[in-house]
Amino acid sequence: MTVDLTLDVRDLEPPEPLEKVLEALCVLEPGQRIRMIHHREPHPLYPILQREGFRHDTHFTDDGIFEILIWRSPSR
Amino acid sequence: MIPIGLSFQQAPPISVPFRFFLTAPLFLLAAAALLFAQGPDLMASRHSAAALAATHLLTLGFTSMIMCGALLQLLPVLGGVPLAHPVRVAWLVHAPLVAGTICLAMAFMSGHALFFHLALGFLSMAFGCFGLWLVGALRKIREGGASIQGMRAALAALTVTVAFGLILAAARSGGLAIPYVPLSALHPLWGLGGWTTLLILGLAYQLIPMFQLTAHYPVRMTSRLIPALFLLLTGKTLGAFVPGSAGQALSIAASLGLVAGNLWFAAVTWQLLSRRRRKVPDTTLQFWRLGIGLLALSACMALLPELMDDGLPESWLLMLGVCVLPGFILCVIQGMLYKIVPFLTWFHLQSAYPGLGIVPNVRDIHARFHADRQLALLAVAIATLAASSWFPQLARVAGLLWMIHAAWLEINVLQAAHIFRRVHRVARMRTAH
Numbered sequence: 001m002t003v004d005l006t007l008d009v010r011d012l013e014p015p016e017p018l019e020k021v022l023e024a025l026c027v028l029e030p031g032q033r034i035r036m037i038h039h040r041e042p043h044p045l046y047p048i049l050q051r052e053g054f055r056h057d058t059h060f061t062d063d064g065i066f067e068i069l070i071w072r073s074p075s076r
Numbered sequence: 077m078i079p080i081g082l083s084f085q086q087a088p089p090i091s092v093p094f095r096f097f098l099t100a101p102l103f104l105l106a107a108a109a110l111l112f113a114q115g116p117d118l119m120a121s122r123h124s125a126a127a128l129a130a131t132h133l134l135t136l137g138f139t140s141m142i143m144c145g146a147l148l149q150l151l152p153v154l155g156g157v158p159l160a161h162p163v164r165v166a167w168l169v170h171a172p173l174v175a176g177t178i179c180l181a182m183a184f185m186s187g188h189a190l191f192f193h194l195a196l197g198f199l200s201m202a203f204g205c206f207g208l209w210l211v212g213a214l215r216k217i218r219e220g221g222a223s224i225q226g227m228r229a230a231l232a233a234l235t236v237t238v239a240f241g242l243i244l245a246a247a248r249s250g251g252l253a254i255p256y257v258p259l260s261a262l263h264p265l266w267g268l269g270g271w272t273t274l275l276i277l278g279l280a281y282q283l284i285p286m287f288q289l290t291a292h293y294p295v296r297m298t299s300r301l302i303p304a305l306f307l308l309l310t311g312k313t314l315g316a317f318v319p320g321s322a323g324q325a326l327s328i329a330a331s332l333g334l335v336a337g338n339l340w341f342a343a344v345t346w347q348l349l350s351r352r353r354r355k356v357p358d359t360t361l362q363f364w365r366l367g368i369g370l371l372a373l374s375a376c377m378a379l380l381p382e383l384m385d386d387g388l389p390e391s392w393l394l395m396l397g398v399c400v401l402p403g404f405i406l407c408v409i410q411g412m413l414y415k416i417v418p419f420l421t422w423f424h425l426q427s428a429y430p431g432l433g434i435v436p437n438v439r440d441i442h443a444r445f446h447a448d449r450q451l452a453l454l455a456v457a458i459a460t461l462a463a464s465s466w467f468p469q470l471a472r473v474a475g476l477l478w479m480i481h482a483a484w485l486e487i488n489v490l491q492a493a494h495i496f497r498r499v500h501r502v503a504r505m506r507t508a509h
Contacts, residue, residue, distance in 0.1 A: 010353075012291055012354075016437075018426070048427075
């Protein structure tokens, strides 16, 4: 699965990162992935992803940023 | 350091913080109306009945009201600890705080002991319930960051403030002989320099980098400043009761430390705000800048009474009080409020109705506040009030400006509540079809 959309939200204040990713989720097709780049872990996003049928994988990189990969759950 | 995220699953219902945020501007309005009605008489002395009533309408009715509401919302979110029975706790704090503030203002104005006794009862209940809840919540948080450390210190300072306040009220209502002069100076010191300032510091460590997109505060500040300020407040208190030159030296040393600590916080905050990553205009940033500027000015002004043997004119001390309370504290609290209120409105709606596309974004909600114009009015209102310390004939003009400011703030919080209710209604109609 390739990354189809990169969202760099490091320079946005809360809750704009959440607003941006929720907008992107609305148009995400099965098989597509979003790569979100954030300077803190977006805890409020996770329950929303779970409820709306998305999966995610979060990495904390050596550069001190969080990379969150998001894709639609195949079962939904 | 891994940045801390917020845990919004733990957030209490929006009605919990909003009841405090909707009530607080009404007390600001009452204080302003009192200033307008009393005019120059109120500005005659910090200890005049009207000045004490107006001050407590501000400190209890506005500042503490918003800080209690904000803590009930933010502590579960920052600490990841759910608030047990949030609506019940909110009731037990909010209702007696409202009643106690009204009774205390009436007690100062009328001098009736009954009102003092009622105020003592209501305020003991409000702060007792709030303190017990806060102690319980803070004990559940294992890893306390600097913000949690600030809340702990603020709670301890609140306890001292309330204890001194209760003793002063008992003495004023008759019967209790106390060392009135030192206590009447230490009560506002712990209230403004302790409970309020320590909480503002703790919250700023978290909220400034997050909402203003700045670098983090230096660790040497976040780990040391709040405990140091608390110790200095304790030193100042001991200095007031130790007789002779030893007590005086301790008091002056503690004051110098407090001034230096507050100036350090002001300088670092100003520097962080000047180097924020996102260079778009933001009115809440200007509320912070004005507040921080007034904190630095107040700290410098507070030095003078310590260094002068003859004492300073009452006008100087009144102006110092204006720079601290309606100046620094109100500016910063309003800067926080204008971030938190649109954010909470949006977040609770978004959590409840994620897929319906009917939730306005935060910028749309904030745009309705016209906060830039309100900031200009606030700056003029502070300047006029400060000037009326020297020229009391300006007091009524200052009162009028503050009344407009308070009403405007109330309308803005009401607008956010109205947006919440409207979207909630539309969403229910849609899901019903």
